[in-house]
Amino acid sequence: MNLFDLLSKQITQSDLLNYYNATVVYKSLPFLVDGFVTNYKDINVIVINNELSTYMKKKTILHELSHIELCHLGQQDKELLQFKVKKYEDEADKYIKFLLEQIQEQKKR
Numbered sequence: 001m002n003l004f005d006l007l008s009k010q011i012t013q014s015d016l017l018n019y020y021n022a023t024v025v026y027k028s029l030p031f032l033v034d035g036f037v038t039n040y041k042d043i044n045v046i047v048i049n050n051e052l053s054t055y056m057k058k059k060t061i062l063h064e065l066s067h068i069e070l071c072h073l074g075q076q077d078k079e080l081l082q083f084k085v086k087k088y089e090d091e092a093d094k095y096i097k098f099l100l101e102q103i104q105e106q107k108k109r
């Protein structure tokens with residue numbers, strides 16, 4: 001089970017959240033912060049800015065899930081992810097783009 005399955009609608013978001021032992025919480029965050037992911041007592045907590053539109057909330061959840069899937073959480077001081085490490089940010093966004101392209105390709109076949 002992974003993001004590919006979610007993006008190609010074979011599973012639901014809550015399936016994937018369960019699989020990654022992850023939960024989503026909505027909070028008031030500084031204006032420029034869409035969200036972040038952190039690990040608390042072995043639970044991946046995805047924190048989303050509650051001011052975002054529904055579309056941006058969904059998009060940000062996918063982005064944070066890709067950090068989990070790409071194992072960005074263990075590779076650095078966890079605090080750092082909150083401050084958007086550019087290398088990981090690019091990688092997370094590219095990963096979603098790549099998966100969506102794969103799905104588009106599959107549809108063509």
Ligand SMILES: [Zn+2]
Nearest residue numbers: 063067089092
């Ligand atoms: Zn990020």
